[in-house]
Amino acid sequence: MYLIMPMPGSQQMNSIDVAYFLYGWRWAFRLLFGGMIVIGLLMAKFKKKWLPLIPLVLVAAIIYMANFNMAADHMFYKPQEVLMANAALNKTDTGGLVIGIVNNGEAKAYPIRFLGYHHQVYDSIGSKPVIVTYCTVCRTGRVYEPIINP
Secondary structure: OOOOOOOOOOOOOOOHHHHHHHHHOHHHHHHHHHHHHHHHHHHOOOOOOOOOHHHHHHHHHHHHHHHHHOOHHHHOOOOOOOOOOOOOOOOOOOOOOEEEEEEOOEEEEEEHHHHHHHOEEEEEEOOEEEEEEEEOOOOEEEEEOOOOOO
């Protein structure tokens, strides 16, 4: 993350090539370091034969969570369905920030805390398609009509 996000010093390094290299070879690095952990556990002298299973199960759980369940790219997939509810039935925090749209007498509000994960939502309002975007880094939201030269 440090290599691609605008953090102090990261943007002066011109590190995007390193970031893509690490990402492209991530499974090789994961297998290498995972193998080193397994070999280290197998070579260690444990008084009870079942004791190495505890760190192995812990490592397997961490690998699963980090690579599949909590992987960053899964968080950013666009939602398949946008569920909207009127203000009386809505369960989101009423004090939270939203990006609001009004078109042809129809109004919608998109909570920023949900937009921050997906960065973009495709929807329609007042029979017009829209793309609602939000950047968590620069904290800006935009609404676009995704039609080019109608």
